[in-house]
Amino acid sequence: MFKITSRRPWWYLLSLSVLLPGIIALLTGGLKPGIDLTGGSLLHLRFDQPVQQHFIQDIAAESGYPRATVQLTDLNGVLIRTETIDSENKSILVDALFERAGTGQELSFSSIGPVVGSELTRAAIVAVLVASTLILAYITWAFRRMERPMVLGISAIGALIHDAIFLLGLFAVLGHLADVQIDALFVTAVLTVIGFSVNDTIVVFDRIRENRQRHLGMPESERPSFEETVNLSVNQSLTRSLNTSLTALLVLFALIMLGGPTIRLFVTALAAGFLVGTYSSLFNLSLIHI
Numbered sequence: 001m002f003k004i005t006s007r008r009p010w011w012y013l014l015s016l017s018v019l020l021p022g023i024i025a026l027l028t029g030g031l032k033p034g035i036d037l038t039g040g041s042l043l044h045l046r047f048d049q050p051v052q053q054h055f056i057q058d059i060a061a062e063s064g065y066p067r068a069t070v071q072l073t074d075l076n077g078v079l080i081r082t083e084t085i086d087s088e089n090k091s092i093l094v095d096a097l098f099e100r101a102g103t104g105q106e107l108s109f110s111s112i113g114p115v116v117g118s119e120l121t122r123a124a125i126v127a128v129l130v131a132s133t134l135i136l137a138y139i140t141w142a143f144r145r146m147e148r149p150m151v152l153g154i155s156a157i158g159a160l161i162h163d164a165i166f167l168l169g170l171f172a173v174l175g176h177l178a179d180v181q182i183d184a185l186f187v188t189a190v191l192t193v194i195g196f197s198v199n200d201t202i203v204v205f206d207r208i209r210e211n212r213q214r215h216l217g218m219p220e221s222e223r224p225s226f227e228e229t230v231n232l233s234v235n236q237s238l239t240r241s242l243n244t245s246l247t248a249l250l251v252l253f254a255l256i257m258l259g260g261p262t263i264r265l266f267v268t269a270l271a272a273g274f275l276v277g278t279y280s281s282l283f284n285l286s287l288i289h290i
Contacts, residue, residue, distance in 0.1 A: 002238075004283060005231040011283045015162060018276075022169010030172030034181035035081055037124070041111040043080040043090060045097065047104035050076055056101060063096045064089075069179055073261035077107070081181065084111050124187040131191055132160060135198050142202075146209045156201050159280045163197045164190060166276045167269060185266040193273025196248075200241055200281035207233040234282055245278040 004011075025031075035042055053070050056078055060068040071079040085093070087109075094106055139156050146152065167190055174180035212229050224232070252271040256264055 001232070001235045003231065004234050005227050015280070019162070019165055019169060022166060022172055025172035025176055026169055028176070030175040031168060032175040032179070032181045034183040035112050037183065039084055039112050041082050041085045041090065041109070043082070043093070043109050044073075044107040045078045045080070045094065045104055046107055047076045047078065047102050049102050051078060051101050056080070056097065059097055059100050060093065063093050065093065069181070071179070076104070077261065079261070124184070127187070127191060128164075128194075131194060132157070135160070135194070139198075139202070139205075143205060143209065146205075146212065152205050152208075156198060156205075159197050159201050159277070160194055162280045163193055163273060163277045167193060167273050170272055171269065180265065185263070186269055189266055189269035189273060192270060193277055196274055197277035197281060200245075200277055203241065204234055204237045204281055207237050211236075238282060241278055241282055245274055248274050 034040075051072075053072050056070045057068065060066075060070065060080060060082070065082045065085075068080055068082040071081075073079060080093075082093075090109055098104055136153060136157055140153050143152050171180060171182055171186065175182075208230055211233050212226070215224050215229055249271055252267050252274070255267045256271065259267055
């Protein structure tokens, strides 16, 4: 049996080393809201031949959109995000791109006003807060008769914060390095990861409750300590949690490779969140001992 709880400081140090770059990226403005959250226009083009990102960026800037962001996709596709523009100005921009970068076709064009974007941002924040509150209430009620229920509640909320900060920090780093923006799908990914993390944590908690009830029936001289019960329960849950996470990750990796550019960042967020959620539930924040 692995001695997991006795190595708790190492797990906290590992978490800190993973979270710190993301926290620095968050504090330095790396998290970049997309048009879903701020308002703007999204133009998706496909060229008949390969194009360079900086060349498309230069054309957009010369056409009056110096703050436009350009992202290359599969099959010579290009995503261009700008401030909100109308159909006439969009046509002028498309004509300039096809004239200088080569022929192609327009795949899609959409715009979201700043009012809609701000409403989506507020709704996303409220959704995360409501979900966290309901999860805390459920865990408090479900484990109310267990020894040290407050420790379990703190652990579950700690796991949520740990996983959410990791995901936000990861995309803040990607925002610095690759100009990646977050959108409504990213908010969906964060909520999904929160739910997955809590599910994994509750499995461990339930095993702790079963083992502790059995241990409390033993003579006091033979009764394992609370920390020993936690260590036993985590070891018993280890294989199940790893198998469940691995199955989900295999599907997500297949979607990353084959699912296309429109959902790639969303699936990447899910995969990263599932991975860190499994770790935090088994090796880190579910092992708080007071």
